Amino acid sequence: MLTKENMVELGQKYSMNTFDRGDRVMVSGQGSYLTDSDGNTYLDFISGIAVNTLGHSHPKIANALYEQSQKLMHAANTVWYEPTIKASQRLIEYSVLDKVFFSNSGAEANEGAIKLARKYGEETKDKDATEIITMKQSFHGRTMATLKATGQESFHKNFGPHLEGFKYVEFNDSQALKEAVTDQTCAVMLEVIQGEGGVNTVSDGFVETIKQLRKEKGILVILDEVQTGIGRTGNMFAYEQVNLEPDIMTLAKGIGGGFPTGAFLAKNYVAEHFKVGDHGTTFGGNPMAAACINTVLDVMEEEDLIKNVNERSAQLKEGIKDLMKKYDKLNSIKGSGLLIGIEYDGDVKPVIDACYENRLMITSAKGNVLRLLPPLNVSKEEIEEALTKLDQVLAD
Numbered sequence: 499m500l501t502k503e504n505m506v507e508l509g510q511k512y513s514m515n516t517f518d519r520g521d522r523v524m525v526s527g528q529g530s531y532l533t534d535s536d537g538n539t540y541l542d543f544i545s546g547i548a549v550n551t552l553g554h555s556h557p558k559i560a561n562a563l564y565e566q567s568q569k570l571m572h573a574a575n576t577v578w579y580e581p582t583i584k585a586s587q588r589l590i591e592y593s594v595l596d597k598v599f600f601s602n603s604g605a606e607a608n609e610g611a612i613k614l615a616r617k618y619g620e621e622t623k624d625k626d627a628t629e630i631i632t633m634k635q636s637f638h639g640r641t642m643a644t645l646k647a648t649g650q651e652s653f654h655k656n657f658g659p660h661l662e663g664f665k666y667v668e669f670n671d672s673q674a675l676k677e678a679v680t681d682q683t684c685a686v687m688l689e690v691i692q693g694e695g696g697v698n699t700v701s702d703g704f705v706e707t708i709k710q711l712r713k714e715k716g717i718l719v720i721l722d723e724v725q726t727g728i729g730r731t732g733n734m735f736a737y738e739q740v741n742l743e744p745d746i747m748t749l750a751k752g753i754g755g756g757f758p759t760g761a762f763l764a765k766n767y768v769a770e771h772f773k774v775g776d777h778g779t780t781f782g783g784n785p786m787a788a789a790c791i792n793t794v795l796d797v798m799e800e801e802d803l804i805k806n807v808n809e810r811s812a813q814l815k816e817g818i819k820d821l822m823k824k825y826d827k828l829n830s831i832k833g834s835g836l837l838i839g840i841e842y843d844g845d846v847k848p849v850i851d852a853c854y855e856n857r858l859m860i861t862s863a864k865g866n867v868l869r870l871l872p873p874l875n876v877s878k879e880e881i882e883e884a885l886t887k888l889d890q891v892l893a894d
């Protein structure tokens with residue numbers, strides 16, 4: 499049996515140094531709690547960064563994985579699988595889109611969306627109509643295309659030469675967007691709420707401009723709902739809150755409840771531009787992933803989790819408002835549902851470290867924002883506990 503010190507040492511020795519993992523080793527999780535190798539229990543308000551929709555070790559997810567693995571784990575995308583057909587149908591019926599393609603991650607979902615939009619532009623407008631406008635402070639992933647789609651220079655540095663065809667505008671700057679659109683533009687790509695970029699929500703005015711540009715210039719709207727999708731913001735999809743129907747939407751994170759899977763969905767008039775051989779994946783949409791997606795959706799329906807998200811969100815926001823009266827370093831509350839940001843006046847790292855010490859896990863977003871992402875089935879008592887722990891940290 500490895501000691502904690504051994505594990506951290508071996509982890510550092512054998513893993514690439516791309517994450518700041520500190521010195522905690524997590525060994526198990528149950529509901530909203532994680533337990534480390536010293537037996538300490540943490541209230542997890544990160545949820546694997548918006549992944550563990552149903553908390554940790556949900557018995558129905560565990561059971562779905564077990565049962566599906568007994569039947570069929572993987573064949574190839576040269577055949578159909580029943581769980582995948584069901585998952586496709588359900589995602590389509592929940593959304594305004596018509597066709598789905600499953601991927602393994604958010605970045606891969608976005609890669610597929612970018613490819614599809616480019617082909618659409620080429621075939622409906624012009625050979626060169628492949629340019630995509632994205633937002634400053636956006637985050638779309640770490641692959642070569644999604645890294646360049648991400649409107650933050652710090653992610654591009656050192657990794658050139660880059661893929662061409664991306665242009666950036668200030669989020670919610672309608673004038674800048676209008677000026678950026680040319681005959682070469684095939685799509686505008688954005689998050690309804692920028693998760694990593696600071697928990698910034700798209701404005702009504704910007705939504706109107708996007709709709710107008712879609713109508714007048716025939717550009718597609720790609721919504722990256724990798725972080726916001728599947729109930730996180732208090733609707734099944736965040737676009738419902740801002741009344742902006744996507745032509746293409748990407749999902750990942752919470753959709754598999756912890757199992758790595760993603761998807762991009764499109765309207766028929768866009769999806770039809772993909773022909774056999776245009777896109778592919780070995781693992782995407784395999785029956786294990788689909789079994790998890792179906793289970794997440796089952797539990798969301800059975801337990802009316804969207805209602806819970808809205809009730810717990812109101813409770814959390816109320817509690818944060820009370821904390822704001824006590825601590826003037828808390829500037830504002832951002833976000834929606836259980837994707838909540840607290841603008842903090844100062845460096846958030848010491849606050850997050852102190853929260854970990856106080857057995858509450860929270861994360862950050864750009865611009866000194868503390869980001870809270872509890873599971874969608876978080877209880878009233880757990881929200882209370884998180885607020886108490888945060889209060890204790892801020893008091894120190």
Ligand SMILES: Cc1ncc(COP(=O)(O)O)c(C=O)c1O
Pocket residue numbers: 547603604605606608637638639640689693694722723724725750751
């Ligand atoms: C909005 C958004 N898009 C894409 C991604 C990339 O997803 P993945 O890490 O699964 O590739 C993320 C991850 O944080 C995200 O928040």
